[in-house]
Amino acid sequence: MASQQGSSDDWWRGAVIYQVYPRSFQDTDGDGIGDLKGVTRRLGHIASLGVDAIWLSPFFTSPQADMGYDVSDYCDVDPMFGTLTDFDDMLAEAHRLHLKVIIDQVISHSSDRHPWFVESRSSRQNPRADWYVWADPKPDGTAPNNWLSIFGGPAWEWDGVRKQYYMHNFLASQPDLNFHNPQVQDAVLDAARFWLDRGVDGFRLDTVNFYFHDRHLRDNPPLVPDPDATSNDAPDVNPYGMQDHLYDKSQLENVAFLQRFRALLDGYGGRTTVGEVGDGARSLKTVAAYTSGGDKLHMCYTFDLLGPDFTASHIRRCVDNFQKAVTDGWVCWAFSNHDVMRHVSRFAESEAEREVVARLAITLLATLRGSVCLYQGEELGLPEADVAFEDLRDPYGIRFWPSFKGRDGCRTPMVWEATATNAGFSDGKPWLPVPVEQARLAVDTQQSGADSVLNHYRSMLGFRRSHAALHDGDMSFLESNRDLLAFTREKDGERLLFVFNLTREPQEFLVSDTSVETVPLPGQLAEVVGGVLKLGGLSAYCGKL
Template sequence: MTKAPKAAPSSVNPDWWRGAVIYQVYPRSFQDTDGDGIGDLKGVTRHLPYIASLGVDAIWLSPFFTSPMADMGYDVSDYCDVDPMFGTLADFDEMMTEAHRLGLKVVIDQVISHSSDQHPWFVESRSSRDNPKADWYVWANAKPDGTAPTNWLSVFGGPAWEWDGVRKQYYMHNFLSSQPDLNFHNREVQDALLDTLRFWLDRGVDGFRLDTVNYYFHDKLLRDNPPHMPDSEDAGLDAPDVNPYGMQNHLHDKTQPENVAFLKRLRAVLDEYPDRTTVGEVGDGARSLKTVADYTSGGDKLHMCYTFDLLGPQFTPQHIRGCVTAFEMAVADGWVCWAFSNHDVNRHVSRFIHGEHERETVAKLAISVLATLRGSICLYQGEELGLPEAELSFADLRDPYGIRFWPAFKGRDGCRTPMPWEFGRDHAGFSTAKPWLPVPAEHRALAVDGQDGHARSVLTHYRHTLAFRKAHPALRAGAMTFLQTNGNILAFTREVEEEKLLFVFNLSREEQELTLPDDCVVASAIEMPGLTGTHSGRTVTVPALDGFCGRF
């Protein structure tokens, strides 16, 4: 382990994350610089100026730690080193220096709910029932008939328990059997994991994205989960409906009350370092917003969380308004990070369009909506190009989740294909070798060099829209109030002391009119990139899949 001196903070604003725009980089698919077909940290560094040119505030870097890569790096075997596939610690430090030079914060993934089964901690833990780390993972005896201790299921299919012949016990795994769950009820485990966070904080990272943050603790009594009742307010689906995981109400295998105290310990570590942040991933079905409230309230736990609410197929006024309103009601003093896409879901352009002819229009409208919501926002690499979901054959798949449930569920590889940089280069300029996943022809046609500098491209629209967001204080942290509309229009105001803005978005395929309330008098229209709606008196007219922005 190579240690670095404590890095100076990259800003003097402790609340930089509030209203920030974060760009997610999936390193293995961003840029390959050594010709092995897999992206690396040097590739991230090479394109940091491009990321900065978008107008974002930070990058979120998906896992690059030492790993056997059974789950693409979300199975960590060394929390304090870089996998040789991605480079070295020196490469990481070089990337950090360049990011901070460009004014970009760096948030890194932390996958601490589970490790790889090749992590030295687990190797020792499974060696006997009485070694120093015997209780560092979740072990349990079989039932008298030899079956698993509980009925808990793995997100990736099958039971959440795997038999180990050496200890003659089962160990718990919420995901792959090669991803054993750490035992957070053990204080030593908590201490060791918090030390790994300090390692990266000392290297200057500006924060952590906490993977599966509500999965850290399990029910110590090992009680079975009850069934999910379709008409009830229980956990709901955190998995595709082809997966029996959604048939349980996950009361006992995640989201345990002890997690709140641990998150306070984690926050205390972050508070030792100036200007740092945390964003937690909460997958908890219908309970997600309550969980976010528990985890972000009080200023002594997580800074913000995101849920899966906007990562589904709905791109409707009712759904977006419902998600935002429910969050505002449930989370009085917390903060949310909204996103339409990430590395775990189909790209949102493909989820939202009613035909390929809409792709560019919907791509532009989606960022216009996202950029005006109250909260921080996260963009996923390639969405600024309007990339659709890639259609891959079974032979191309690398995702164990997709392989397990093929063909009913195709997994996550379709959103993880390499970033297309240059239209005329082999593999769209991602690599000189065959990439780990193919570059679809339709992605090559949308490469960065073909959109850069073109006034009407999706890429240019993203840059202009993010600049618009940054130029208006009301969009950074202003209050948000929805207006009553028909079911086709999303309308709301954003307001701080110095400005009050009106946004009207038509998410339908036909022109729409909105009559504003008597007390809503638009002083003037504001030119927001790509929006062509107009107003006359109290009437706002918006073309299909378009919007309007005005100032009161």
């Protein structure tokens, strides 16, 4: 049964959100691509985990150049996913199961096939001529400045009709909207209103710090490496990471627009926003600006925990930095999503270690202060898939192959039945292959196993739900050796101690409060002996103080 902790307007605070990547979740019509009817069919599985909400990745009308993150109609469903009626049916079933529904809003850019862009590029005088970021070339014909695209090459594409360049932070077929134009802001707010009127409970705002650009189109300076940075803008094979992105994103004007967006949601009540912030070393500063004051975003997530580092020092630094920088905002923590290698493959040092790491990771994630975002399949302990070059669909991976294989390895289809065709995902040829090693971990093989990763997720989310301190209680770190992560969570007189050993060797932690009472934690491999907590490798402990 889904969690019902969120019945008030702040249900999102401390909520657990399950990300559904629709094209890889469940296919019901045999075309090898997941659809909305498939999401509806599998909502019971999601609810059984004990989560509060689902986040649905894009299902809007799109040429699918970037798997739906290139929208050509913000107010309709792409036929490959179904119809608006299918969406309404899915939403109704989710609400029946007490699941909130959050949908992606990809408004920093559109598809070049969107009617807005088709009109904008037709001339320099049409009503939407200024709806996108257009600029004249330099006298020698080159691009207006040195800005780069995350997907490779310049962030500018020449258009022969207007005889100007247009800006694109991603693919050339994803032109950036010009948020300096109030009409653009009104149009994207109208699109959000369309879905709010249908009953959605909130939005995940893609690349939320990319909406505005510097009006003067100033060059970005080179990046001075920061050894203390906990996240990067791009893999090191991509020159995008060599610039300090002062002018192509994260502009001050964005704050006022986010206030407009929040005002729209507040008019409906009980709705929420989750912003994706990719801003390198400035990410936390940006999150603080976007979530403070209670009049902008409800919460944000960054890429700080989406890297390869699964150590006590790294996690403490990320959480500590957030709590110091974002004093009145809220964070949404995640170890995996549709853009990064699955965390079991990032964190485990061997195949034999994957299940242990999967269980420990959700135990840690569920005890941090903040909301939690899970990515489909992580509840099965799915590793990253090794996708052959000829099977790649991700333009990012195709562009930087073989040094960077892209994002298809985490986007392979969900596995439901180990021995069924394509592990129960589809009767047709899947859009990405279903790896045999993933099929062995299918839902049906883990349902009855008390110690399966799937049932550990259910137990751990139930544990989180049963302790108010883990919902939105205070969090304080305790001193320990650098191999251990120790902290307390406290609310309404309940004070819980958590100690995590993220190393492979046994560790000890001196418990200063001798009255500590061990609280059964799912999969716990630790005990207190004479005031000394003894933890096995890759283990966790919970006690009541």
